[in-house]
Amino acid sequence: MTRVLPVLTVLAAIVVVWYLAAVGLNMNWARQQLERDGVTATMPALIGNTMAQERPVLPAPHQVAAGLWEGIAGQKITSKRSLVWHAWVTLSATLAGFAIGTLAGGLLAVGIVHNRAMDQSVMPWAVASQTVPILAIAPMVIVVLASAGVTGLLPKAIISAWLSFFPVLVGMVKGLRSPDAMQLDQMRSWNASAAQVFWRLRLPSAMPYLFASLKVAIAASLVGTIVGELPAGATAGLGARLLSGSYYGQTVQIWSALFTAAALAALLVLIVGWIERITLRRMGLDR
Template identity: 80%
Template sequence: MTDAVLNAPVARRLRMPTGDLLPILTVLLVIVGIWYLGAIRMNATWERDQAARAGVELTLPDLVARTLSQDRPVLPAPHQVAVGLWEGVTGQAITSRRSLVWHSWVTLSATLAGFAMGTAAGILLAVGIVHSRSMDQSVMPWAVASQTVPILAIAPMVIVVLASAGITGLLPKAIIAAWLSFFPVLVGMVKGLRTPDAMQLDQMRSWSASRAQVFLRLRLPSSLPYLFASLKVAIAAALVGTIVGELPAGATAGLGARLLSGSYYGQTVQIWAALFAAAILAAALVALIGLIERATLKQMGLSR
């Protein structure tokens, strides 16, 4: 009886993953089912037209089979995207320009550079805003206004202006990524640095703490949960900015280039494979930030 009671929490922990996965798998199956139905419906017109020209009458099973195996479908089926993604990752050497791994690395390098620039700018501006009322009243409205301009309008201007100055390659894309990523960091960091209440600040003053000590011992530790939450948003935004930056200049490398070439030649499977590669890359980057967050907060004794 005692062993059963002691092992009950362990059994519950072992059952929890299955219980948590069931709703996720159910939603995933529903999405895949809807996707298949959409692929059949959207690709059926082409097959009916081809059959009518050939004087062939298609049965429903034949129609379904053909709509799910087209070379250039309007909407690729999930298994076609999976095959395209697998071939793009494992079908050739990672140094090949046809490899999704190579294109992902090109996009990742600009993403990380832009994320670093945006994070540094966001943190520095946040520190200035919290400690300076004039910066709060002047910089913060401009930071908010900067995010109201569509990135699709900014990206071509940045690419063209920097290209006219002889600056091409990674830096223009990194600047666009930084433009999108600095704002979440700025807002989250300002919120986090302002988390300590008046009583905590008064206690630090009663200990004759300097402004730097208040920042390092109170404001900064309080801001870390907000900072890491903002970093997860910022890293995903930086990836979007990099891909957008690869589009207007007709780039030949990066996931944006794969999207462009796929649209030029009607390779919808290639387009969807590149989109899924970008989604997987974003998920991996967010997960990495999450791991760093847990390790950092645990080290500082702030984890739950």
């Protein structure tokens, strides 16, 4: 209870601030509606109107909750109006991009640690790649691959991998270099090969760093997938729901998709954390 109470207190404060912000931002439109209908614009009437607008500037919490319930439980999972269906479309590309990014980041990290030329050449380019805004890269990737006849999941997965490989690369390089000189000297004294040093010393030492970077990478993968869905005019995925909501001024739809994406990201991070605990416990590295 002592752990839950602070969380509930902060949550309650956020909800209160959210309601106050909704009233303030929706007040002007509410006043105009009441005046147009010839209704006296009393404060209770104004506040009630701000809480029930069809297209509010800022939806109230209960409106977003209703939108989530309608999108999750009020539709068939196979329906294109279902948030579950759109979340699955986004999740499939996210997992594909996460796998590609993790593999690329891990392989590059191994090369950088064991090869000085790669360290001096690849690492600066990897850092520079993250300075280019993903919103500028995504349309180019979509257009180029579409001209080559590649559409669907792969373009979104590539954009997702672009964001996810860098945290894995940095974390793995740091982890593979974490053994100190004494540990490396001891492995040399045992006449261990480079492969043995890697599998028995460097890789186990890198596991905590790897999982910390994977938590960042999986969230970045989801962001990359959603960004990849925006410039293509996609009709499926959470990015498509955000795009269509912005086109038609459906702010409740936008916020519902945002909360679904946030919940999906939290779930993915929790799954990575669960795998981390199991893996480190079996390796005897659980702290």
